[in-house]
Amino acid sequence: MxxxxxxxxxxxxxxxxxxxxxxxxxxxxxxxxxxxxxxxxxxxxxxxxxxxxxxxxxxxxxxxxxxxxxxxxxxxxxxxxxxxxxxxxxxxxxxxxxxxxxxxxxxxxxxxxxxxxxxxxxxxxxxxxxxxxxxxxxxxxxxxxxNSEVKITQNQIDDALKSGRNLPAGEPYTVYTIRRIILHADSQENMDGIGQRLQQIANAIAHGSDFATMAKRYSQEPQAANGGLHDDITDMMLPENVEELLHQLQPTQATVPLRAGNTWQIVQFLEKRTETNPEKMQREAVRRMLVRQAQQExxxxxxxxxxxxxxxxxx
Structure with missing residues (x-):
C-alpha cells in the first residue's frame, strides 16, 4: 500500500x-x-x-x-x-x-x-x-x-561546489520562520510517556498559553532559549511528517504533536519568504542533492x- x-x-x-x-x-x-x-x-x-x-x-x-x-x-x-x-x-x-x-x-x-x-x-x-x-x-x-540522522554541513556543501562535477541548478526556494518544541526520548519504552507530556503542552497552547514561553520552559534544543525560534528552515531540514504539516499551516498555527525518530515535536508556523539570491540558491540546491544522496545510502x-x-x- x-x-x-x-x-x-x-x-x-x-x-x-x-x-x-x-x-x-x-x-x-x-x-x-x-x-x-x-x-x-x-x-x-x-x-x-x-x-x-x-x-x-x-x-x-x-x-x-x-x-x-x-x-x-x-x-x-x-x-x-x-x-x-x-x-x-x-x-x-x-x-x-x-x-x-x-x-x-x-x-x-x-x-x-x-x-x-x-x-x-x-x-x-x-x-x-x-x-x-x-x-x-x-x-x-x-x-x-x-533520514533524521542525515546532517549536511557547510563544509560538505563547499567541497561539492569545489569538486567540479555536474551540480543541480539553483532555483528560488522557500525559507520558513518557525518556533518548535521538541522533547527527546531516551528509549522506545518512554516514547508514549513523552508523547503524552507533549500533548499536555499542546493542550495548554491551544487554551491560550504562549508558544514561545512554553518552548523556553520545556523544549530540549538550544533554540529553546530564544523561544524555539528557527528563522532559516527550508525543505528537507525537518522530519518528513513535520514538514508535510508545516506546508499546510497558516501563520501562528501549530501542528499537533508529531513523533519523529526518537523525539516528539510541535511546530508553529510564523512566516515564510522566497530566497532569490543566486549564491544561496546554488548552495541550497547542492544541500538538497547531498541530503538525498545520504538518505539513499x-x-x-x-x-x-x-x-x-x-x-x-x-x-
Missing amino acids: TSIRTFATIMTLGLAFQAASAADVNNIKPLNSIAFEVNGSIITYRDIERLTQELSGRNKDIPREQLVQAAKTRLLERALLADAAKQQGLKVPQEMIDVELVRRAKAENTTIATLYAQAAANGYRRSAYRLEVAKDLLIEHMMSNL NQAQFLEQLQQSAVLREY
Whole structure:
C-alpha cells in the first residue's frame, strides 16, 4: 500500500528473488499459495500479483517480468522493515490508523468507506487493510529515523561546489520562520510517556498559553532559549511528517504533536519568504542533492543489513 520508490532502490534487494523462475511469474501456482516466508512473514503469489498490477498501472512501458521482480523485491523490503520495527518494539495504535485513513481520504478527495471498498476490490478485508496501513506507518517511522540522522554541513556543501562535477541548478526556494518544541526520548519504552507530556503542552497552547514561553520552559534544543525560534528552515531540514504539516499551516498555527525518530515535536508556523539570491540558491540546491544522496545510502545500507540477517524461505 505504500508508494513505490525508484526502481534503482527497489532492485538493490533483487538478488534474494532471482531464483524464482519465469514460470512462477505466470501464475502457474495458485494465487493463495505461499511464495516466500521472510522472518515468519508470509508473501503469497496473490500479494505479488496484486502489487504487480499496481506497478503496471504506473509503468506501462516496463516488461511484466521486470515488474514482477520489482514487486517481489518491494514485498521483501516491506517485510524486513516491518519486522525490524517489531523488533524495536514499535507499535501503531488503532487511533493512529484512524488518523492516517482520514489523511488518505482527504488526500484522494474521497471517503474512508471508499478506501475500504477499493481495498476490498484488491482482495483486502477491512482488518487486513488496516494491518497494511499500520505496516505503512511503521515503515515510514523507520525511514524517518534513518533520514533524521542525515546532517549536511557547510563544509560538505563547499567541497561539492569545489569538486567540479555536474551540480543541480539553483532555483528560488522557500525559507520558513518557525518556533518548535521538541522533547527527546531516551528509549522506545518512554516514547508514549513523552508523547503524552507533549500533548499536555499542546493542550495548554491551544487554551491560550504562549508558544514561545512554553518552548523556553520545556523544549530540549538550544533554540529553546530564544523561544524555539528557527528563522532559516527550508525543505528537507525537518522530519518528513513535520514538514508535510508545516506546508499546510497558516501563520501562528501549530501542528499537533508529531513523533519523529526518537523525539516528539510541535511546530508553529510564523512566516515564510522566497530566497532569490543566486549564491544561496546554488548552495541550497547542492544541500538538497547531498541530503538525498545520504538518505539513499543510509537506506541501502540498512536494508542490506536486514537482508543479511533475514531468514528467507522460498516455496
